[in-house]
Amino acid sequence: MARRKRSFAVIGLGRFGSKIARELVAYGNHVIGVDVDERLVGAIADDITEAVIADARDEGALHEAGLASYDAAILAIGSDLEASILCHMNLKSIGISDITIKAFDSQHRRIMEALGADDIVIPEEDAGEHIAQRLHNPLIEDFMEICEGSYVALVEPQKAYLRKTLQDLNVDGNLEVECLGIMRHSLFINPTSHQEELLVPGDRLLVQGSRSAIRNFADAR
Ligand code: ADP
Numbered sequence: 001m002a003r004r005k006r007s008f009a010v011i012g013l014g015r016f017g018s019k020i021a022r023e024l025v026a027y028g029n030h031v032i033g034v035d036v037d038e039r040l041v042g043a044i045a046d047d048i049t050e051a052v053i054a055d056a057r058d059e060g061a062l063h064e065a066g067l068a069s070y071d072a073a074i075l076a077i078g079s080d081l082e083a084s085i086l087c088h089m090n091l092k093s094i095g096i097s098d099i100t101i102k103a104f105d106s107q108h109r110r111i112m113e114a115l116g117a118d119d120i121v122i123p124e125e126d127a128g129e130h131i132a133q134r135l136h137n138p139l140i141e142d143f144m145e146i147c148e149g150s151y152v153a154l155v156e157p158q159k160a161y162l163r164k165t166l167q168d169l170n171v172d173g174n175l176e177v178e179c180l181g182i183m184r185h186s187l188f189i190n191p192t193s194h195q196e197e198l199l200v201p202g203d204r205l206l207v208q209g210s211r212s213a214i215r216n217f218a219d220a221r
Pocket of ligand 1: 015035037057076080
């Protein structure tokens with residue numbers, strides 16, 4: 001089933017905000033971009049649904065831009081703490097509860113958490129974590145934390161795992177990760193209904209487990 005298109009307000013059109021705004025439009029969503037800098041607003045105006053010059057510290061200006069009718073907001077004013085706090089208050093006050101905040105460091109994150117924000121990203125930290133993981137073990141293509149301490153990762157099987165079934169790998173029941181799927185080209189193979197499926201070169205496994213369990217699985221020789 002196709003995902004319902006949503007409307008997003010992106011506040012702050014620096015590198016992070018403008019990238020998010022363009023990507024959301026590419027997925028077919030309705031996106032308004034807001035920035036105090038008219039050059040940045042002009043530069044993105046043709047690429048997104050609407051682009052507005054406004055100061056996000058001013059609740060009236062956000063109202064006037066029509067933000068109250070948007071489903072969600074991305075607050076991408078990274079480096080100005082005061083503007084970030086005021087904009088967060090304004091967005092809540094005009095009725096947007098689904099807000100993702102870009103913080104510039106852990107101090108900023110703590111302050112926004114204390115103000116009730118629950119979706120906070122520090123892009124440099126997230127990117128650093130992913131790049132370090134890829135450098136440490138290129139077999140782990142991507143991973144994400146799905147809840148505290150539990151990760152889902154896309155792992156290229158070791159050579160030693162090829163021509164084996166998942167049951168073979170778990171022969172002593174000591175496989176610490178759970179395999180949620182085998183990705184083969186554009187096919188998703190359900191391991192429960194394909195227990196006898198042999199792993200072949202090019203397969204990738206979608207596994208779930210703790211970070212160390214996934215690392216052990218990918219590192220095992
Ligand atoms: P990046 O690292 O993504 O480029 P920045 O923190 O440098 O992030 O960019 C933040 C953007 O937010 C800038 O384009 C800046 O003009 C904009 N901005 C800062 N303060 C306000 C404000 N009060 N209202 C609207 N936009 C703002």
